[in-house]
Amino acid sequence: MASQGGRGQQLLLAEDTQRTSGRDARQANITAAKAIAQAVRTTLGPKGMDKMLVDSSGNVVVTNDGVTILSKMDIEHPAANMIVEVAETLEQEVGDGTTSAVVLAGELLREAEELVEQDIHPSTVADGYRRATVKAEELLAAGAIGVDRDDVDTLEQIALTSMTGKSAEDAAEHLAGIVVQAVRAVAEQEVIDLGEIDVRTVEGQAVTESELVDGVLVDEEPVHAGMPVALQDVTVAILDRGVEVDEPEIDAEIAVDDAQRLREFQDAEQDSLRERAERLAEADVDVLFAGDDIADVAAEYLASEGILAIEDVDADVLAQLARVTDADRLTTINDLAGDRLGTASAVDVDDIGEDEAVFVEGATDSDVATIILRAGTEDALNEIERAVDDALHAVRVTIEGSGVLGGGGAPETQLALALRDFAEGVGGREQLAVEAFADALEVIPRTLAENAGLDPIDSLVELRSRHDAGDATAGLDPATGNVVDMREQGTLEPVAVKQQVLGSGTEAASMILRIDDVISAS
Ligand code: ADP
Numbered sequence: 067m068a069s070q071g072g073r074g075q076q077l078l079l080a081e082d083t084q085r086t087s088g089r090d091a092r093q094a095n096i097t098a099a100k101a102i103a104q105a106v107r108t109t110l111g112p113k114g115m116d117k118m119l120v121d122s123s124g125n126v127v128v129t130n131d132g133v134t135i136l137s138k139m140d141i142e143h144p145a146a147n148m149i150v151e152v153a154e155t156l157e158q159e160v161g162d163g164t165t166s167a168v169v170l171a172g173e174l175l176r177e178a179e180e181l182v183e184q185d186i187h188p189s190t191v192a193d194g195y196r197r198a199t200v201k202a203e204e205l206l207a208a209g210a211i212g213v214d215r216d217d218v219d220t221l222e223q224i225a226l227t228s229m230t231g232k233s234a235e236d237a238a239e240h241l242a243g244i245v246v247q248a249v250r251a252v253a254e255q256e257v258i259d260l261g262e263i264d265v266r267t268v269e270g271q272a273v274t275e276s277e278l279v280d281g282v283l284v285d286e287e288p289v290h291a292g293m294p295v296a297l298q299d300v301t302v303a304i305l306d307r308g309v310e311v312d313e314p315e316i317d318a319e320i321a322v323d324d325a326q327r328l329r330e331f332q333d334a335e336q337d338s339l340r341e342r343a344e345r346l347a348e349a350d351v352d353v354l355f356a357g358d359d360i361a362d363v364a365a366e367y368l369a370s371e372g373i374l375a376i377e378d379v380d381a382d383v384l385a386q387l388a389r390v391t392d393a394d395r396l397t398t399i400n401d402l403a404g405d406r407l408g409t410a411s412a413v414d415v416d417d418i419g420e421d422e423a424v425f426v427e428g429a430t431d432s433d434v435a436t437i438i439l440r441a442g443t444e445d446a447l448n449e450i451e452r453a454v455d456d457a458l459h460a461v462r463v464t465i466e467g468s469g470v471l472g473g474g475g476a477p478e479t480q481l482a483l484a485l486r487d488f489a490e491g492v493g494g495r496e497q498l499a500v501e502a503f504a505d506a507l508e509v510i511p512r513t514l515a516e517n518a519g520l521d522p523i524d525s526l527v528e529l530r531s532r533h534d535a536g537d538a539t540a541g542l543d544p545a546t547g548n549v550v551d552m553r554e555q556g557t558l559e560p561v562a563v564k565q566q567v568l569g570s571g572t573e574a575a576s577m578i579l580r581i582d583d584v585i586s587a588s
């Protein structure tokens with residue numbers, strides 16, 4: 067019954083509507099989802115390969131990042147797209163684990179196919195998977211190792227693990243250090259807002275030249291070459307307007323009858339500009355950020371007073387500067403009371419790439435940070451940015467209180483064992499689904515082994531026996547092929563990420579399993 071074109075359908079649907087139902091629909095969807103999993107599985111883990119993606123206009127992206135691969139692939143099949151969407155949601159929520167989730171979903175569907183062939187209803191399989199996931203998430207939480215938010219070494223190991231495989235490798239430790247510092251810098255509150263970390267990319271120079279700025283980076287230059295470029299213990303004024311000659315409010319022309327009057331008029335304008343510059347100097351302002359133009363004459367005066375002034379700063383940057391330096395946004399220079407000014411420990415003008423920028427560091431309320439990533443080429447830069455993004459998320463969830471687990475397939479092997487025990491108590495047909503779920507989990511260690519050119523069976527056998535013997539953190543080290551204690555090796559991942567991987571993988575698989583009718587308008 068490949069395509070039901072019976073009378074009933076004709077009554078409801080337009081003539082050229084395509085419809086596949088039941089087994090055929092499910093089969094087609096599962097095949098598409100498995101193909102997606104197959105496409106990304108070779109990128110999993112530290113020995114995973116990269117993919118080169120070429121779009122229709124010839125642009126090339128080389129990446130190891132699961133979600134990037136899936137989003138750049140031009141996927142048409144609706145079921146396959148559902149998997150991609152699940153991966154994208156996962157990426158937004160926890161920033162890591164997308165390849166694992168997709169590979170797991172593919173394996174869950176492969177196992178499901180077999181069960182369905184044994185006449186187990188797809189809904190029963192989905193229910194069993196759900197049940198296994200809930201249990202697995204519980205077991206993961208129970209096995210978690212707590213991490214102190216000040217334990218920088220462990221946090222760096224977590225950052226490193228999440229960056230593995232992405233070509234950041236050579237500079238990975240350097241980047242891990244930056245990532246941890248950045249997250250700690252903005253970790254004042256319980257819930258960390260990664261939006262407070264501004265990640266900039268600059269082409270040219272080595273990755274190891276990447277750095278952390280403990281503050282805000284403003285992409286503007288001083289308005290005058292004679293201004294100071296390195297200031298310490300700085301008083302900051304934030305002005306929403308510029309420092310210019312006031313425009314006449316109404317469109318009036320000023321009639322000037324002789325040269326004398328003209329000069330007087332211009333002098334008055336100059337006086338007014340100078341006066342405003344003097345006010346800033348009297349208030350001991352060291353740096354002025356203005357939202358509009360600063361007239362040349364004013365710039366001259368400011369420079370001669372040793373004040374660093376920046377013009378045309380975007381409103382949102384002004385708002386951020388005001389917040390972090392604890393300054394008020396002034397609308398006029400008339401009100402420069404001390405408590406309306408802000409402070410920073412240093413303000414420097416420096417090159418970033420080909421342009422100059424102003425670095426505002428160590429501000430009063432400095433819960434912001436800027437990461438400047440550098441790499442030789444745009445491709446390398448993009449991949450490093452993705453790696454850093456994964457690491458930022460991993461460190462964030464850990465500082466927010468997620469415990470960690472060993473990597474290298476340790477949690478999956480451990481869970482598979484525990485779930486096979488658990489299945490016995492489930493009974494009925496669902497038991498088979500829970501067992502299938504346990505088997506599916508082992509796709510992670512198996513794939514890590516395959517991608518490292520190891521014999522997956524040997525690796526699995528050893529992993530299982532180590533876990534059987536009570537070694538819960540035994541995982542595969544793809545570099546040596548040995549099964550080692552992941553905790554000692556420092557390969558650590560947040561429980562929150564693992565839980566979401568299981569949740570998303572199962573959700574994607576179940577969604578596809580439950581579809582038994584595909585109706586597409588032509
Ligand atoms: P994902 O998109 O799922 O995060 P990755 O390519 O980042 O995919 O691979 C993650 C997997 O690789 C996890 O199972 C993790 O435990 C494992 N892994 C990462 N680094 C190591 C390592 N140094 N040793 C062993 N396993 C590792």
Ligand code: MG
Binds near residue numbers: 227
């Ligand atoms: Mg990862």
